[in-house]
Amino acid sequence: MQYRAIADAGGDPATVAAWMAEVNAQRAVAIVERDKAAQGSASRRLTEEDIRRLVGGFEDIRNILRDADSADKSDVYRELRLVLTYDPGQNKISVEAKPDADYCG
Numbered sequence: 001m002q003y004r005a006i007a008d009a010g011g012d013p014a015t016v017a018a019w020m021a022e023v024n025a026q027r028a029v030a031i032v033e034r035d036k037a038a039q040g041s042a043s044r045r046l047t048e049e050d051i052r053r054l055v056g057g058f059e060d061i062r063n064i065l066r067d068a069d070s071a072d073k074s075d076v077y078r079e080l081r082l083v084l085t086y087d088p089g090q091n092k093i094s095v096e097a098k099p100d101a102d103y104c105g
Contacts, residue, residue: 028057
């Protein structure tokens with residue numbers, strides 16, 4: 001995959017992750033739109049396979065973020081509008097999503 005080559009060559013992990021997230025989101029939308037067009041205007045629930053395919057597309061992003069610099073991770077989370085809070089007493093991280101209503105619909 002070209003994104004992996006860019007990351008391996010020293011490319012900014014946050015930028016690569018953002019590109020990949022955008023492409024994967026566009027792909028997921030295209031798949032849903034294609035399936036809706038094939039079935040007419042009736043909405044349908046995603047199948048288990050649809051969900052696995054969608055989530056599986058994020059594996060490269062997860063791997064890049066796992067190994068990224070903490071400042072890069074912070075930038076990515078901010079762009080995704082995620083708020084992460086670490087509780088050292090419980091050794092847990094809580095994640096809050098704050099999507100932009102104009103972007104998400």
